Amino acid sequence: MKSCINEMKETQPDVSVPTYRRLQYVLLAACILIAPMSLSAWLALCPQYGNPACPTNADPLAALTAFRAANPQLMPAFLFLTIVIPYVYPLSCIGLGLVPMKRSPWLSTIGIACGLVGSVPWGYIADQTFQLNAMARLGNDPLFAMVERNYFSNWEITVVAGGWVLGHLVAYLLLGLALARSRAVPLWAAALIVISVPLMGPIAYGSGNGIIQVAGFALVFLGSIPAAFALLKRKE
DSSP states (O other), X not given: OHHHHHHHXXXXXXXXXXXXXXXXXXXXXHHHHHXXXXXXXXXXXXXXXXXXXXXXXXXXXXXXXXXXXXXXXXXXXXXXXXXXXHHHHHHHHHHHHHTTTTTOHHHHHHHHHHXXXXXXXXXXXXXXXXXXHHHHHHOXXXXXXXXXXXXXXXXXXXXXXXXXXXXXXXXXXXXXXXXXXXXXXXXXXXXXXXHHHHIIIIIHHHHTOHXXXXXXXXXXXXXXHHHHHHHHTOOO
């Protein structure tokens, strides 16, 4: 009997996670937490404080005035987050989608795809942010405002910007539902991610209150904590 058991143990495949795969999970788990935390802080520090559309495209002169009057002690942190977010946000969507992938593959896959669509505009957002910061120091506001208005009048830019609005909202909705359906995390964690969607979208923009948007990403961060730990515990 003992020889049979030993033989079975010898023939069982090794289920330990390879080191490179474990490193991937650690990286993705870190991004799962860093992304919503960075987005929440970025929105809170954006110089048009309290405006959910900051930096606003509708009034470039107002954006320039806000950047020029921004707290000089907070601006370095804001610009640093502008660099970080384009790199960590897409990876956070992949990591968040991997957690419920086994039991909810379709919701997870579509949620990841929407998150990647929503990550593309962050290159444009970062570029606009650095331009505003530079022009606020250089002056010549009327010329820059004219360039900004003409730039954002192109329909291609509107399509790209719409990718962020729809992409991240649909992504968090689908990924939150996938987490709830798979029971990969406690139900309260998945519920926080789903609840954050109307807060970050229609409620924040409808009321013009950026604090609600900041709170929405804070809920995503709280709901993502169990997901990050679940990813670290994967045995596959």
